[in-house]
Amino acid sequence: MRIGLLTEGGYPYVSGDAGLWCDRLVRGLGQHEFDIYALSRSERQEDEGWVPLPPHVSRVRTAPLWTAEDDGAAPGRRARRRFAEHYGELATALCAAGADGPSGEPGRVPRTTEADRFSSALYGLAELARDESGLVRALRSEGAVRALERACRAPGALRTAREARVPDLLTVAGHVERALRPLSLDWYEDDGLGAVDVCHAASGGTAALPGLLAAHFFGVPLLVTEYGVRLRTHYLASGAAPAPGGARQGEGTDDAPAVRALLAAFHGRLAAEVYGRAARVTPGNAHARRWQERCGADPAKVRMVYPGMNAARFAEVGESSECHEPDTLVWVGRVEPAKDLVSLLHAFAEVRKEEPKARLRFVATGAGAEGEAYLGHCRVLAAQLFPDEADGLHAVGCNPVSFEEIGGPETATLADAYASGAVNVLSSVVEGFPVGLVEAMFCGRATVSTDVGAVVEVIGGTGVVVPPRNPRALAEACVALLRDPERRARLGAAARARALELFTAEQNIAAFHGIYLELVSSCPVDRVVVDDTGEPLPFGVPAEAHVPGRWTAPGTRAVARGGPAWAAGPPVRASVPTPAGEGAR
Known part of the structure; x- marks a missing residue:
């Protein structure tokens, strides 16, 4: 099968997080094909280069989180209206009273109205970014800051959000823009993440965002592995460091109460969306599992996989x-x-x-x-x-x-x-x-x-x-x-x-191999194979998701209707020709 490995600030770069276990995983599963989609955290990390990659890594696509180029032409009136609608919904979901903050332990996040609003806004922005070839300029615009301000001043908003000053809003908007940069990438095509059988995010948060979009656009199942809970890291680090790249003139600081509350709400909503949409979540210890389940992960989808080490x-x-x-x-x-x-x-x-x-x-x-x-x-x-x-x-x-x-x-x-x-x-x-x-x-x-x-x-x-x-x-x-x-x-x-x-590398690799097979076997096939007359052909789709070669049979063709990687590939022919004189049943 074909695995899309999603990383942030780690593999395949020489320096970074989770590089060692990712390398062991990829090398230990040589029977599968890997595409690596890596988000880098700094120019220095990119300059240091990659670790040597095994031959079954067929593709590496990278994108920086530390910088983003302007999209170019300004969006039209219709695009601006769509952006204002979706970003406004996103801001409203963040400012709603009752959002979790970094000062308290997060409670179990149910699928509430605000969670659904955040989800709808996120995918609406993703679809807009796909249509407009990016959202960098829109996310940096004055309209984004004004939408945040309206949400903060609206009735029922968080008390700390209502106290936000303009510099605070600029800081929050900057953080949200950086976190949502993966929306503007060109990875979400039939020959990109649409061509993999499973997306495996090496951490939660921003690294899992491309996997969410692959699931949304193509139905690719998402597996999320966390050996350290990213949401907890955000909570602990809130206010501890300035924004990447420094604050612009007039911006607030990360330790302002309004900034902390809104960013905690954003990361909490994103974590709940990742955990809720993932087909499987694999924590590395019980402490991480408790966080994930209290933040929205379905216990039935959680599988404990301890880190593997070279004994x-x-x-x-x-x-x-x-x-x-x-x-x-x-x-x-x-x-x-x-x-x-x-x-x-x-x-x-x-x-x-x-x-x-x-x-x-x-x-x-x-x-x-x-x-x-x-x-x-x-x-x-x-x-x-x-x-x-x-x-x-x-x-x-x-x-x-x-x-x-x-x-x-x-x-x-x-x-x-x-x-x-x-x-x-x-x-x-x-x-x-x-x-x-x-x-x-x-x-x-x-x-x-x-x-x-x-x-x-x-x-x-x-x-x-x-x-x-x-x-x-x-x-x-x-x-x-x-x-x-x-x-x-x-x-x-x-x-x-x-x-x-x-705790050996062997048990870690075997566990993920089993999970990959489980996900592919349970992934719904959302397409129909039809004959020349357009009638459905029973048993026309083989059980294997990714097997080299084609199944040739005269008089048949496949109609893709979404689905995982192979749904967007070449037409699949039925393995058994239609008997002469018989119609499709």
């Missing part, structure tokens, strides 16, 4: 029960404040009181500018907590705390990092799917983790879990495992068995 590179360490440093705790991960290394250092100070021989190794897999500053703070704190052993804290030796990086003489690989200690520690206060924890499980290591994100779901009963921001509890758990090698061995073996059963 082979940890096989040697996992199969060996030998521990070279039985008194050592190891932390492995990307350095950032959310990892709460400060609490881990304070906890280790308590561990040293009980176990003077204990050591703590920090092995960093990367750090941005914020992470480098945080790492410097942690080095200073380590020197303060262990003043008598502060000399050489940056190196590996007799000191109780060391800071290292992958690729160094002591830790050339990730497997070496996990093999260097008896207990792996995760001290995060915010965590999605804990990749480092799964890697430690592949290595057969006992773990102590904080109860955040999907940690409990991942670890099951194979590790020790403590409350976050609680150094004393973290210290007590670490001491208990350091003093009990037999318990460490039991937990490590159980953790490895669990990881190999649930």
Whole structure:
């Protein structure tokens, strides 16, 4: 079959989100054909290029989200009237009282009048963009801002929306225009997304928008995979950063109450539309599933698919029960404040009181500018907590705390990092799917983790879990495992068995292969095969959706009436000729 893989800021670009699992998925399903439709987030990302692609990727089409060219000629009077109608309906749906905001947990979103209004407006704008070859100029126009203002001032609008100033409206209009840029793409043709059997969006939100339009225009089933809920990300990031490209003169800021409320409503409505229209939604953990179902996903359409990881590179360490440093705790991960290394250092100070021989190794897999500053703070704190052993804290030796990086003489690989200690520690206060924890499980290591994100779901009963921001509890758990090698061995073996059963790349690929087949088999065939007289021909359409070659039979022809990829392709001939002298029944 032919899969349209939809990404935003990730695969096939070298840098970005979800690139690794997308690459494993595509390479693992070589029996299928992939078309990649990628939205880039920055010029730098495009300049860095793509990862090498396998031969069964037949097409890659890209479009930037960070910029958009003007459509050219101004739309005519009729087009302006259609735009005003649809955009006005969209704005009214956003401003309606009762919309969810980023400050509270979203409730289950039913198919209400406002949800239907948003849906109708969205597809109305999509059809207008298709007819007019884009909507960039219209979405940037003064008419869009005026429509938002009318909706904000209308009776029954959100209280915070009624307080919106003109700069706030300009900011909201700018964000909506950026989010709706996929409407203006030329991907929605018979030889584009209309030619695929399944659309697979690698995240929700903007990445899934082309899949919504493919379902609307061609009936292509949409599969949405989220390992981190995009709606939750929007809620948490609201007000935290300026608009991409900076604000224009007179624009408001993202942290203004009216801006936050309207953007939260927009992303909430879009998420509800994506979840509601998707044929299947595949969260990567129970936390993501709860968000999706409370935001409109039908539980009957939700399938849990855990992220798949390469277990082979940890096989040697996992199969060996030998521990070279039985008194050592190891932390492995990307350095950032959310990892709460400060609490881990304070906890280790308590561990040293009980176990003077204990050591703590920090092995960093990367750090941005914020992470480098945080790492410097942690080095200073380590020197303060262990003043008598502060000399050489940056190196590996007799000191109780060391800071290292992958690729160094002591830790050339990730497997070496996990093999260097008896207990792996995760001290995060915010965590999605804990990749480092799964890697430690592949290595057969006992773990102590904080109860955040999907940690409990991942670890099951194979590790020790403590409350976050609680150094004393973290210290007590670490001491208990350091003093009990037999318990460490039991937990490590159980953790490895669990990881190999649930979190390998093989199980991930097999799950998606099954879902693809399920979607194609359940997709309705919305076309009729007729003979030369125009009469329907029973059993004229083969069961296979995408099989090379043609079924030739004299005197028959196909009439496409929408439907999935193959409905827009060459006429399909019946596999069995009409018997002479018999009419179609």
